[in-house]
Amino acid sequence: MISPAVSTPSPPPIDSIRRAPINLNHWYVVAQSSELTDQPLGVVLWHQPIVLYRDRNQVIHALEDRCPHRQVRLSHGQVQGNQLECVYHGWQFNGAGACVEVPYLSAKQKLPSCRLRTYPVKEQDGFIWLFPGDADQADTLAPMGLPEWDHINYIASYTTIDTPSHFSFLIENLMDMYHGRLHDNLQAWANPVLRDIETSPTRVDAHYDAESYYKIDKIYSVGQLFIPAMRKLRPTHLDVSYVYPHWQSVLGNDFKIYCLFCPVSETQTKAYLVHFVSLGAFHRLHKLPMGFRRFVKNSLFNAARGLLAGLVVQDVLMMEDEQRAFEAMPHRKGPEFNQTIVKVQQLIDYQAQQS
């Protein structure tokens, strides 16, 4: 059954979709946990330069990436205990954004009362999630989360996507199951037949009958990730979901994939593609010592990274072309036979109006 659109009965104008803002009142992913070391890290989320740093207790803080003194980026600086120090004159800021130290202040001078904007930030399931909107709403929503990241039965791999395109091109690419041919030897699925689409104000779920090239039922079948000759098509289910603002997909019983969005601007999108292989088909797994299972999970971490990176290169080439064509002719719209794409555009439009 195809349920009604989330708010608007007809597709929004294509040029408004390709320039749509994000709904700021959601949790976005700005970094993978290991990217944030003992140095500050500068990120950009929807035009907002933000600096992340870990204090001495490993608590993460997110501040506006702009020193109030001379407006340089604080991410050039360094962490001093619980404070972030600007590289230029050494002013220090605490996690609440207040200036707490000016090294050359005389006894008669007072610290400036300037306060940097701070953002709600969380470290969860291997990634750093940030709420760029109304901070009072942050606790009313939970980050999407990836429960498989720490689950002992899942092997994780990830890669980044950096594309000079609006985020709508990326989510449409991810929700469009009719482009498997683009991926040639890296293809995971084939012959999708749309069964139904469900929509709500926060998500679009498309369910397909399809065929999968992979099945993980013997320990050596993990080799299918690297050796195309080991792959064989088998019927399975394929579910893809736009869980605004992120994406997730389930292919058969063995694969779960997420795409975690960090839209940078109307013409630049960063994201993390995270892939999990389930070892759930090995029924005797729970009898093995936990230390050995942890060793297997850790040793195979990122085994599929090359595969993911190859897929991303092929998809980004298409998205770059789409963005270029849009900028040349913003009102031109090609024929579209995929009903999922219309639902995705309606959700982007609806969410853009909520911010």
Ligand code: FES
């Ligand atoms: S510019 Fe940052 S301390 Fe002067």
Ligand SMILES: [Fe+2]
């Ligand atoms: Fe793709």
